[in-house]
Amino acid sequence: MSLFEKNDIWQKLIWPWRPESNREAGSGIVANFLLHWFPNRISLRSLALSASLYLGTITFVVLLVLTVTGVVLMFLYVPSVERAYWSMKDLDHAVSFGWLLRRLHRISAHLMVALVFLHMFRVFLTGSYKAGEIVKSARPFNWVLGVSLLVLTLLLSFTGYLLPWDQLAFWAITVGTNIAAAVPLVGETIRQFLLGGTIIGQPTLIRFYVLHCALLPLVIFAVAAWHMWRIRKDGGLAIVEQDRKEALTREPAAPIKSKTYSVLGIASGTTVQVNDPTTLNEDNSVPSTPFLTVRILLVSMLTVAVSIGLSLVVRAPLEAAANPQVTPNPAKAPWYFLGLQEMVGYSALMGGVIVPTIVILGLMLIPFLDREQKGIGYWFTDGPGRRWGIFGFLYGLVTTCGCLAIALLAPMRGIFPNIESQFFFDLVNPATFLLLLFAGMYFAVLKKTSSTRYAAIATFCAFIIAFVILTYTGTALRGPNWDFYWPWQAWPTHPTAL
């Protein structure tokens, strides 16, 4: 091959990433499949780190790491109750880089759950679930898709948790599926459908394996693709609302000729761009390639580097082989469910069914309960929003610690020793108190400010801190027999055989 031809191929590979002109930049996006998701130009406001902290990107990269490590692990792990634990031990000791694959997969799983929560917090606090006034976007629907992705992430993590088939896995899933059984009427049926029987055994393992490796990944990638497509369809990150407002002050909006795309042809109306007054010019925007692509590349590389780096220092535990006859003390669900498990300790119905349902439903309904449209894209919306956020944090802190104190110092069964009705204790317990206190706060703030947004901010911030405190309590402050231990108190040593 002559030097000339080689240059040609090289040029062909490189030009979308290093465009020589704005036109080339735009063509590059359209011509390259890997770039097709990006728009031609991106507003400087969207590009800024503070707009999104790139949390969505980081989460997606972590999902890709999980998929890649997961596929390799599928060659090395055997989903049979006789062989699963053995294959895990071999991964840890006898497979070259098996330890790395395992640690990377596990740390990425935990990171992803944390990241989807952080991403949700960011989207809420910047009000990016709001449809906007200038152009009616479908961001509320995209928020609902996002909450679904949160649930899918938790399900993926939960199904994967069983696969090592050690004591931690077996009993965490025992606890988790027993929480599911707390649903009235159909709870036991749900539990048996998940387990493939009445006890946790081979049918359970293969069910969780297929869900974890095939069905849930397919669904999560489909919903994630829809989620990202919706962002493009809505014109980009919500902060572009500020670009639109600014554009309105410059010149009147003119409709742009544009095609309308939809997923299954169901969408009605015209595509957002047609009515979008945003004029992205040289002052307020840059071509996506290379400016956004380089940032995405940077964020991805840092995410991968940090993930691998963490894998070098954080070990992946593997406890003793699963033993249905021996319950470890304490027996805990995965960390993201420990807040629930703590509340289930007060009442299985409240903590296992009602509170999670209200939380998921409540989250999904946020964009429909709060229809104010100001300050979209700004953290906490504005000054008062920040103040109500702080109020929410403090209120959440005080009430959660208060309900915890009641649970520890004044258990309901001690206060009402003569009442035998289980239903009474399902209604009167610290979890219900917390729920009522938060609901009360929402309405109080709403009344005082007449703003659904401020009330939402306060309640959401209270929810964040309650989630953090309850999870921390379940993780670090509950020891054997679910007794309370301060962080400086040592847990009693575990007896061993020799």
Added chain:
Amino acid sequence: MASTDTVDNGVDPTRRGFLGRLTAAVAAIGALVAGWPLLRSLVPNVLYEPPKKFRIGTPESFQEGVTFLEKHRIFLFRDSSNYHAISGICTHLGCTVKFSAFPLPQEETVRQFTYRALGEFHCPCHGSKFRGEGTNYAGPAPRPLKSFHLELSRATGELVVDVATEVSRDFRLVV
């Protein structure tokens, strides 16, 4: 000949239209029919689990008082010729409870039921506590411990426990 222009409520009144709607309806039902086996196959008809009804030994082989059958997670109580079986699985989240014996057996009345209690049950996982006849009185457990049906095997005379059949807490098998 009626044309598709003459439609009322957007429904094509011709034979073609009717056949089309009928086909769509049949296809929809067909899809459900096709989907049913996919879902039903995931509900097991047979289970590779230990049998729900099993023999645990002759009545004489059990000592007076309480015996914990570790494999089955059941507490077997014997009071001379009266036998009853209480589940050792905590009703909260499924951990195995421990029996905490009293120094001396004592008469107890729980929910209008009087009996001789040898001890009570404590669950190590979240601190649930149960009286000697199974009633939950502390911790997060929502329901009392189950009592299981006991009978004598006609074939061998051994005690047979049936964990698929619950009985009330005053059930006693008199041998």
Added chain:
Amino acid sequence: MIKKISQREILLVLIAAVAILAVGVAAIVYDTAPEWKYYQSEFGAIVAETFANADPATLPSGVQQIWVEKLDRVDRCTTCHLGVSWQGLEQVEQPWTTHPMPEIFDNHPIEEFGCTVCHGGQGFALAEYDAHGFVEHWEEPLLSDIAASEYDPRKPPPLYETQCNFCHRYERSTEGMPYINRAKEFVRTKGCKICHVINGDGGKLGPDLTHEGDKHAEGFDFSNLVSDQMTVFNWHIKHFGSPTTIVPGSIMPEMNFQSTDAQALAMLAMSWRDDQNLPLAYFPGVELKDEMTAEEIERDRRMREGDGAFFVEHSCFVCHSIKAYDIKSPTDKGPDLSLAPDDVRARFNKTVEEFLFDPTGTMKIVLESQIVLTDEEKWQAIEKIMKAYDIVKNRAAEAEAAAASGS
């Protein structure tokens, strides 16, 4: 003119790339330099020093493993413990040394047993601490002197005997297991089976101890154990010392077992584990053979090894019995060879010798194609037949004499 990316951003990407490279290389280096490579190269040096004509190409390299499928174990100990089966390395230090008491491999071949079934430890692992099992969540640590010294620094009990007894459980006494043997004697003499079911039978006053060794540490109550050693082994030792201290209200009599006796009994109790999955071949003394009477066994032995063995080896007995030697033919197609001299004379008018060297009829075909005897063998046959004839004649004469004197 198009806007260009700021140099700062390109620099950041470069730093990110370097970071990935760094952690990637760190991961590769960590995996490529495991402990055992050092031990294997040292082994090469030791062998070169100790043996004159050792060929370095025959030394094991890479991960070594013994997969004992029948015991559902895999042991990778020999990756570092390279000299275990070698003779001549007794003076070398661990991990390269020869196995002490190498005669144990005579009836415990390493391919059938592995290492951990006797010694404990984590066979999966390839690093010292993990392999020796002194890590969290591995419940069968190495039964080493170091572990034993925690219980008795001056005379550490041989904890591996606990594992020996997993297979040797039903033997009354086994060579090489002094502690367990002593403990078994206690069981016989102190009446343990009166209150406890042990190895399947016994009394019901106390708990069934048949699977006591499988009882998980979580199932023991340590609240009355005043010691920092919260181990099941220690629980048993203290319980054998004074049952009512450890289990208040216990009706087990105080037999005051101390030190080595208590240790031996604790080791015995912990050796009683569920052996349902142990293949029969591993139980000493279990022979899977047809049940035969003593006479049948003796008869078979005589046919194979007695005076008439010649006729069995050369297949004559397929058709011919020889009652003088208690050889019983399965078919009796031909006449009894004890009477051959008379027989051959009567039918063929020949001596046995003449007939054997010049046979006619069926025997001609047999001796030409099916049972081809050398001349040497034919002479042996003749000699034995003549002797058989004498024996039969003597017996007949004795029988006549006995009958005559009897009547």
